[in-house]
Amino acid sequence: MIKKDEAKLCFPEFTRTGYSFESRARSDDFTSAIGRISIHFSQLEKTIRQAIEFLLKLNPAFSDMILSDLTFRKKLELLEILVYHNLKQDYFDTGDKIDPERYFNEMFKAIRKCAELRNKIMHSSWPDMYVGDEKKRISKKLKGRKGVKYEVETMNSAYLLDIDDYIVTIWSEIKEYFECNVFDSQYLDRILYE
Numbered sequence: 001m002i003k004k005d006e007a008k009l010c011f012p013e014f015t016r017t018g019y020s021f022e023s024r025a026r027s028d029d030f031t032s033a034i035g036r037i038s039i040h041f042s043q044l045e046k047t048i049r050q051a052i053e054f055l056l057k058l059n060p061a062f063s064d065m066i067l068s069d070l071t072f073r074k075k076l077e078l079l080e081i082l083v084y085h086n087l088k089q090d091y092f093d094t095g096d097k098i099d100p101e102r103y104f105n106e107m108f109k110a111i112r113k114c115a116e117l118r119n120k121i122m123h124s125s126w127p128d129m130y131v132g133d134e135k136k137r138i139s140k141k142l143k144g145r146k147g148v149k150y151e152v153e154t155m156n157s158a159y160l161l162d163i164d165d166y167i168v169t170i171w172s173e174i175k176e177y178f179e180c181n182v183f184d185s186q187y188l189d190r191i192l193y194e
Contacts (some may be wrong), residue, residue, distance in 0.1 A: 030135060033160035034121060041118045042162055044111070044171040048075050051178050055082040072115060080108055107177075110170045117163045133157070 021027070051062040052075060057079065083104050098106075124137040134156045143149045 029157035030129075030133075030160065033164060036164045037118055037121055037160065037167060040167045040171060041114065042168060044114060044174070045072055045075065046170060047175045047178065048072075048079050049109070051174075051182070052079050052082060054178070054182065055079075055086065064189045076108070076111060076115070107170075107174060111174070114167045114170050117166065121160065121163065 018166060049063070049067050052058075053060075056063075056066075058066065070078070087100055087104065120139065121137070124139045126135055126137060128136055132155050135149075137153045137155050139151045141149045141151070
């Protein structure tokens, strides 16, 4: 049996080293693009949280208690319920752009596509991560009676940036819509520096 003090030798506590990024890691376009996908998807999720917070008229303390532990999927489902509930009451204005129901159908479809693309990248293994310009992405999914399904895809940094650009485009459209058509000025002032 391992004694408590011996376990710490095997699994050290996290500490900051003080070494620079440049002295420890090689910067490359591929991993930078993955980082961009992660950061921009996080911004999309934040905008969804803000929309829920506003539609439920939650103050920040309650918002954090209610929304902090919800998965992205649950937040999206909640936003969808709130939007379609308020849509029946002519709450949303899409101007001359498009029929509001069609707009939101397309919006939720696009958000789900963002999540699918992000998850495809974040939940894959990359066996040849530091070899060449193109990398193999491998993911495994359990498909009921069919067993495990393997998906193998070759990607490069340009493909990853295409995914990032799509996420940024969808996030920007949603952010702009809610800021211009839904959020009131008091709420906008509060979230401006979040």
